[in-house]
Amino acid sequence: MTDPASELAQFAKTSNAWPFEEAKKLVARVERTGQKQVLFETGYGPSGLPHIGTFGEVARTTMVRHAFETLTGGQIATRLLAFSDDLDGLRKVPDNIPNKELVAAHLGKPLTEVPDPFGKYPSFGEHNNARLRSFLDHFGFKYEFGSSTEYYTSGRFDATLLKMLARYDAVQKIMLPSLRAERASTYSPFLPIHPRTRIVMQVALDEVDVARGLIAWRDPDTGERFETPVTGGACKLQWKPDWAMRWCALGVDYEMAGKDLIDSVKLSGAIVRALDGAPPEGFNYELFLDENSQKISKSKGNGITIEQWLTYASPESLAFFMYWKPREAKKLYFDVIPRAVDEYLAFLDAYPRQDAKNRLGNAVWHIHSGEPPAPEFIAHEAGGKGTAISFAMLLNLAAVANSEDPAVLWGFVRRYAPAASPEKYPRLDKMIGYAVLYFRDFVKPKKVYRAADEVERAALEQLSDALAALPAEASAEDIQTLLYDIARPIPRYQNFSAKGATPERPGVSNDWFNMLYQVLLGEDRGPRFGSFAALYGLDNTRALIADALAGKFLKTDAA
């Protein structure tokens, strides 16, 4: 019998799309170990809010997960653990929170012991965990949430923690060469939580007592000596040993990380082996860069936020951005949005025409977990084949129409396809909404308007008066005729070589229309002006002329 799932799996085996390449590593791992389940992990540091990188990591990991399920025909169970390192000590007060003094009084304590500055949760850590979960839920990711504090205190890590204590020397042998001398002298993989101040202590160890499962250390301020069990949440691990311990204790099979963590992955992997475990599969993706080609970091606040992206484009376009070439450094800034949208649409457009093998290499297959929606085609005439309307086209349209009103853009779309409507094309409708916002914020400010000279000024005033005399319901054709009649007597715009032109009734040259675009719209090209005025409204058009003549659009180079 031909099981479609296994047929797909056969094609998947030869696919070189990166999620399959990644998933194949996991298939080899499963074949090696005979395990019946695969665990994916993504990490999260709850000292900040979830951001675009968090989205990228979960989205990409989900793509690998789905590729793996396809390769194995669903025979191996998969889990995705979104793990929050909320036992980590708070290092500094974030800028973007209220009640900073409240939080500042608890610096150094585990995030789950710092009060919530928003006053909604028992702790700051729990607040941010909740934000992470609602963030991931909002995008519909399937995952399980894990809290470091909960895992530590419940004893789930105890066995591995004791093992690390027993292998203390081996761990130090791995870690110390990676550190500078002054840091190495006090380095300990175990960070005891001070029993009185609750601060996560970074102190040199006095003694390692494997038999009793304890470490001994001294308070640097008072000199007082403490003995702390490494188990039960009394003690946390430095992050590289922590990562390794977690991989080992939970049996993590896959975790990806940015290229800034390449060395950390190596060190943590070595520690896992020292604990007789096997490090997970994974790969290093390139970092996102801001407009100046600098690494995007949450603390710097450069680049673009996920909210900003979603103001101007769909979540699918962002998922596409995450899919596309994860190993290449990419600028993550506003100007990449239109292209991401259009490439996504192009792949969506191609998908129905592709055979199974090519579909598996198509980004939209990975973005939509194997079930991309049908593309929306706008047909020029009933029964026509239709074309997909691109974001670039809409931006161009918004620019030449000079409009932030979706209804005006819809008017132009209907000129092309009379049967189109927001109800019939909901995704196009959304895209039009995105386009007008993008136009308003990024295109319009860069428009260059030209000042009208005396002849142009007179002609525009004449045009404005003539428009005022037209009935409000004047058709595009009526307006177009008016435009020609206004320009015809003006020598500058006369064109005697035009078809049907006579010396008594000259044609009108393109210069007339070009002037309208340059002075009124700040563009070298534009829509058929009669149609524009009809859609835009006669009063609005007159106001536009008045504003242009008043010099309101001219850049004042006051600097």
Added chain:
RNA sequence: GAGCGCGUAGCUCAGCCGGUAGAGCAUCUGACUUUUAAUCAGAGGGUCCUGGGUUCGAGUCCCAGCGCGCUCACCA
């Protein structure tokens, strides 16, 4: 110092398992002239960073180099 990535038309980039070098934009030519460009037809444009190697054959694979960018080496 170490690591990662990139280098293909004027610009932005594609190029899959090695088989005569591609697209969009830009440029140029032509068509259309109560016309709009969200149009139609066509053209030009390349030392695929350099040098070696493998191969019947290399933009593609391997080695070395050059250039550009980023990251790490304190914390996560």
